[in-house]
Amino acid sequence: MTIPSGYPSAVPVTNPPADRLRWWVIACLIASIAGIMFLTAGEGYGMVIPQLFYFPILYATYFYPDRGIWAGLASAAAYLAITAPLIVPDPFILGGIAFQAILFVALALVAAYIMRRQGLRRFVILEDDSGIVQALIREGENNHVEFKLKSLWSSDLTNEEIAASNSGDVRKYRNNASKFIIARAIAGFLNTGGGDLLIGIDENRIENSIRIAGLEEDYQKMHSENRNPDGYRRMIIESIVRKFLPEIFDVAGRYLHLSFPIVSGKTICHIHISPADKPVFVNAGNEEIFFIRTDASTRPIAGKALSDYILERFARQG
Numbered sequence: 001m002t003i004p005s006g007y008p009s010a011v012p013v014t015n016p017p018a019d020r021l022r023w024w025v026i027a028c029l030i031a032s033i034a035g036i037m038f039l040t041a042g043e044g045y046g047m048v049i050p051q052l053f054y055f056p057i058l059y060a061t062y063f064y065p066d067r068g069i070w071a072g073l074a075s076a077a078a079y080l081a082i083t084a085p086l087i088v089p090d091p092f093i094l095g096g097i098a099f100q101a102i103l104f105v106a107l108a109l110v111a112a113y114i115m116r117r118q119g120l121r122r123f124v125i126l127e128d129d130s131g132i133v134q135a136l137i138r139e140g141e142n143n144h145v146e147f148k149l150k151s152l153w154s155s156d157l158t159n160e161e162i163a164a165s166n167s168g169d170v171r172k173y174r175n176n177a178s179k180f181i182i183a184r185a186i187a188g189f190l191n192t193g194g195g196d197l198l199i200g201i202d203e204n205r206i207e208n209s210i211r212i213a214g215l216e217e218d219y220q221k222m223h224s225e226n227r228n229p230d231g232y233r234r235m236i237i238e239s240i241v242r243k244f245l246p247e248i249f250d251v252a253g254r255y256l257h258l259s260f261p262i263v264s265g266k267t268i269c270h271i272h273i274s275p276a277d278k279p280v281f282v283n284a285g286n287e288e289i290f291f292i293r294t295d296a297s298t299r300p301i302a303g304k305a306l307s308d309y310i311l312e313r314f315a316r317q318g
Helices: 017-041 050-063 068-086 091-121 130-139 159-164 168-191 229-244 303-313
Strands: 145-148 195-199 201-204 209-212 256-259 269-273 281-283 288-294 297-301
Touching (some): 017 068, 130 195, 168 195, 168 269, 168 281, 168 297, 229 256, 229 269, 229 281
Antiparallel strands (some): 281 288
16 A cells, blocks of 8 residues: 555545444434334323433433434434324423423433543543553554654744744644644554554654653643643643544543653653544644554555555444
């Protein structure tokens, strides 16, 4: 598979089989529940069990917090259609039907909020994984391990420094260049076989040496109250994942696990990345770029190479 040197343009990608299957399950659940309720509605309002719709709403919200509202609206519409013949001039029945329809939507919104909060908490691994990280550092960079010295080095570059830079990333993404590079590395691991990104490691390939630098230089570019692992975590999530990888932000806790081990007296950021079950593109403003990890580096692919890769990597998942 050839790897083009330039960045690709946006490429439309359909939902992978796993997504389509889940939405078919959700649709079938709603249709089946609606059918059961239609058959029992003839015996009166008291025989209708609207709580059955909670199952497809919660199922949809678990996998897609930002789209669970559609399952809530579909359930509300189905419920109103079924109970419409039962509407009589009884305030109790009218109020009960209206309340239940609104409750479906509210349930989806509350469940989505909870899932997002849980996703943010799952970003951080509390146990000390310094032993694992030291082993990764000893092995050096490879297809599943990448080192970055800093994630905020471009945040305070002046216009003159940006114009004089030899880096295409700096000239294109300006003060967001360093964050884009971190997002690119994460996307490469997501789209390939997963891996580990270590921030705070300085690798000199010419001298074949590795220095544990830690996060202190990045901390100095952050507000004083955020100069700690929790503040750094929020920066990664809000400024990098949300901005450049928005399609996984709501469920990123399934793919990204952050820890902050102390190695040689320095705190570093360890991001363990699990392989994604659908293609993940980096949102670069006016284009979307697809990256993979190959030959111990992160590369963009486009065109036929991209289509072939997605078919081979993702089409078999279902």
